[in-house]
Amino acid sequence: MTEQLYYEDHYLRSADAVVTALSDGAIILDRTIFYPEAGGQPGDRGTFGPYEIKDTRKGEDGEILHILADGSAHPSIGDRETLTLDWDHRYFFMKEHTAQHLVSALLFSDAGIGTVAVHHGEDGFTIETDKAEIDDAVLLRIEDSANDAIRRRLSVWQDEVGHEEAESLGMRRSIKVSGRVRLVHIDGVDVVGCGGVHVSSTSELGEIAYVSSERIRGHVRTFWKCGERAVEYRRLNASVLRSLSVIFSSEPENVADAAARCVHEIQQLRHDAAKLSEKVASLLLEAARGKTLDGKTVIFSSCVATRYYEGLIGDDDGLVIVADEEGRFLFHGAKDRFEGLRAAMPGIRGGGRGTFYRGSFEGSADGFLSACRSLFSGNGRIEKA
Numbered sequence: 001m002t003e004q005l006y007y008e009d010h011y012l013r014s015a016d017a018v019v020t021a022l023s024d025g026a027i028i029l030d031r032t033i034f035y036p037e038a039g040g041q042p043g044d045r046g047t048f049g050p051y052e053i054k055d056t057r058k059g060e061d062g063e064i065l066h067i068l069a070d071g072s073a074h075p076s077i078g079d080r081e082t083l084t085l086d087w088d089h090r091y092f093f094m095k096e097h098t099a100q101h102l103v104s105a106l107l108f109s110d111a112g113i114g115t116v117a118v119h120h121g122e123d124g125f126t127i128e129t130d131k132a133e134i135d136d137a138v139l140l141r142i143e144d145s146a147n148d149a150i151r152r153r154l155s156v157w158q159d160e161v162g163h164e165e166a167e168s169l170g171m172r173r174s175i176k177v178s179g180r181v182r183l184v185h186i187d188g189v190d191v192v193g194c195g196g197v198h199v200s201s202t203s204e205l206g207e208i209a210y211v212s213s214e215r216i217r218g219h220v221r222t223f224w225k226c227g228e229r230a231v232e233y234r235r236l237n238a239s240v241l242r243s244l245s246v247i248f249s250s251e252p253e254n255v256a257d258a259a260a261r262c263v264h265e266i267q268q269l270r271h272d273a274a275k276l277s278e279k280v281a282s283l284l285l286e287a288a289r290g291k292t293l294d295g296k297t298v299i300f301s302s303c304v305a306t307r308y309y310e311g312l313i314g315d316d317d318g319l320v321i322v323a324d325e326e327g328r329f330l331f332h333g334a335k336d337r338f339e340g341l342r343a344a345m346p347g348i349r350g351g352g353r354g355t356f357y358r359g360s361f362e363g364s365a366d367g368f369l370s371a372c373r374s375l376f377s378g379n380g381r382i383e384k385a
């Protein structure tokens with residue numbers, strides 16, 4: 001059994017250890033400062049002498065596996081080397097994990113909200129709660145309480161007690177281990193069973209920011225940031241708000257209303273533009289029909305998108321080909337004629353069914369239409385002069 005030095009001192013960054021076993025790309029040591037992934041807290045990484053450890057996990061029998069980097073050479077059983085933690089990685093997640101304890105504790109004590117699951121990431125941590133709805137005001141109040149706990153520099157400490165004693169404490173979270181239980185205390189705020197690694201004072205967390213919440217599996221999942229991530233988040237928000245204030249010529253507190261008005265105006269303009277495009281399409285189609293020699297073949301270019309013609313062309317029409325300035329075309333005619341067009345111009349893409357086909361072409365609309373006229377009129381002339 002590997003001696004877990006990380007429980008004796010969470011701040012130990014290096015220690016000597018001896019290889020006791022090898023296991024498929026991983027090594028097992030007599031002692032370690034590397035915490036194996038558990039409880040949402042990622043496993044440690046770093047080096048063992050010249051060997052790079054990319055992750056630490058628990059094996060099926062509870063052994064602590066130090067996973068060697070891909071392509072790394074293996075040490076031999078009995079080798080003694082110095083373990084060195086990637087301390088930035090470890091300390092970041094020690095802070096984030098302790099912040100999660102603090103927020104979960106306050107959610108429970110201040111608002112009766114339980115924690116169902118947690119996740120730690122480089123970008124922040126999530127707490128899935130046992131509630132289907134939570135008002136944002138409640139979560140902002142918890143954020144205030146968490147930052148107050150940080151300012152009060154509360155001690156965070158661990159001890160180990162018997163199972164019965166742990167049960168008698170009536171903790172917010174049920175005990176998941178048998179035998180003796182490791183407890184994590186935040187002075188005056190929380191005590192809970194946890195086998196993770198934690199900082200020793202809430203002051204190390206810097207600050208905590210509530211970011212957002214969403215519904216998942218019928219529960220509210222809340223998203224938080226701690227320390228430097230919270231600072232980055234606050235600065236990013238301030239920077240975005242300053243930019244939007246300039247764009248909308250509006251005070252920060254009025255930016256959301258200004259943006260909503262702008263979106264409404266854009267929707268109105270799009271609606272008006274669509275109406276005008278439909279009208280223009282109708283006029284262009286009418287003019288093109290009037291210019292046909294045979295009364296059946298209408299081939300023309302359009303300054304509005306071909307989709308505006310779809311409702312205007314019907315069973316009474318013969319062959320209609322319209323191309324727009326975006327390189328799209330609408331084809332109304334028999335399937336064999338459309339297949340003839342595709343065979344003659346392999347560069348075009350598109351498809352459809354019945355008498356309607358849609359597609360796109362490379363190059364200019366004039367070039368495409370001129371090729372269509374040659375193909376379907378024989379002599380290339382299908383329009384009145």
Ligand SMILES: [Zn+2]
Binds near residue numbers: 097195
């Ligand atoms: Zn913990």
